[in-house]
Amino acid sequence: MRHLVSIKDLTDEEFTVLVNRAEHFKKVFKNNDSTDFQKNHLKLLGRTVALIFSKRSTRTRISSEGAAAFFGAQPMFLGKDDIQLGVNESFYDTTKVVSSMVACVFARVNSHSEIQALCKHSSVPIINSLCDRYHPLQAICDMLTIKEQLDYEKNKLKVTWIGDANNVINDMAIACLKLGMDVAIATPAGIEMDQEIVDAAAEITKRNGTKIEYTHDSKAASKGAHILVTDTFVSMGEEFAKVAKLKQFQGFQINQELADVADPNFKFMHCLPRHHEEVTDDIFYGKHSIVFEEAENRLYAAMAAIDVFVNNKGDFNHIQD
Structure with a gap:
């Protein structure tokens, strides 16, 4: 079983x-x-x-x-x-x-x-x-959404994550690499990816020629991105640390500044629920957003x-x- x-x-x-x-x-x-x-x-x-x-x-x-x-x-x-x-x-x-x-x-x-x-x-x-x-269910849903919107089977894509090193990106990063996409992960200083995920990602990239980048520079990570994605900065159960976490995540909101360096046809994704500190309204509700298609999937x-x-x-x- x-x-x-x-x-x-x-x-x-x-x-x-x-x-x-x-x-x-x-x-x-x-x-x-x-x-x-x-x-x-x-x-x-x-x-x-x-x-x-x-x-x-x-x-x-x-x-x-x-x-x-x-x-x-x-x-x-x-x-x-x-x-x-x-x-x-x-x-x-x-x-x-x-x-x-x-x-x-x-x-x-x-x-x-x-x-x-x-x-x-x-x-x-x-x-x-x-x-x-x-x-994992979010990762399956996200890959279906990317396949529908940008067709990773025919196009070489770069997925950029801006935010926390959490459960969503743990599975999403591995999923993207398995399907042939490159990944860039930007987290605030002091926040690093789980070593188990880093090791698993390294093994996949060695096998299939994909790339993964870890950085604390959100703008550098966004350059040429076909997908910009984020998630909540304050997870359920961490509300007690909200003030400190929001201070730590300053400069990691997905906004027009980051969109300007992404691919012109980039798509924005978020697993929801969304908070204003993570992404501006013009991106979340704008023409590049596919968050509701993602949710349905x-x-x-x-x-x-x-x-x-x-x-x-x-x-x-x-x-x-």
Whole structure:
């Protein structure tokens, strides 16, 4: 049995399959063909998909529940106040009980160790819907969005990240490199990428000839970028440090100054929710922004994850429609 924990756990070919499956299900969904809908609806009919969420969510909850319903499963949302997890019952006990009754578990949790514990004790696939180290569903969604907008298969692209060294860029950087894109990461002084990600990225670049750059200069990183992307500077659970973090991130807002040195046809991405300190309104709502197309694609990323890890039991080589 295989779980979806991070993009670095997948081969380049396996990750490509996930992005292509997301693209496939988007076409099915948009075509609105009742025959196709019925065929997919039967795949998990009568089953339940659990959503264990320790953190609040908009896109992740809607996309996960929507993907489960698409395949005929009943989504069951289990928030931190809905079950005994970590209160009157151990992680082990809860995982054993929940996984015995469901087809898979979407887990949006705090620490990576919680994802690891779920994977260790679960009898069904765990789909990491966010932890403090990784966010693989966002990476699948982002690669589908870039493929649609700029076609990384036909064009050599540079993706520039301006912001924190967090879970989103950990998976996004690896995803971009696996698909042949170059990456530049600009973080404030004192903030460095996780060494595990740096090592994994180095191995990919050596293998496929892509490039990755780490810098504390946001303008230098933005030069020639085809995609400018950022995320929140103050993650959930870090609100106590907001004043200090915003001071540290001065000069890292994506604005017209950075846009002026990017590729003339650059696209702006953000996984949302967005705050003003991260990007100016003219960029966020402007002609280069694809944030809402990106948000919609979370649905198809969740569909791809269920299809590969649940419907096809983690077998990437024999995908069945």
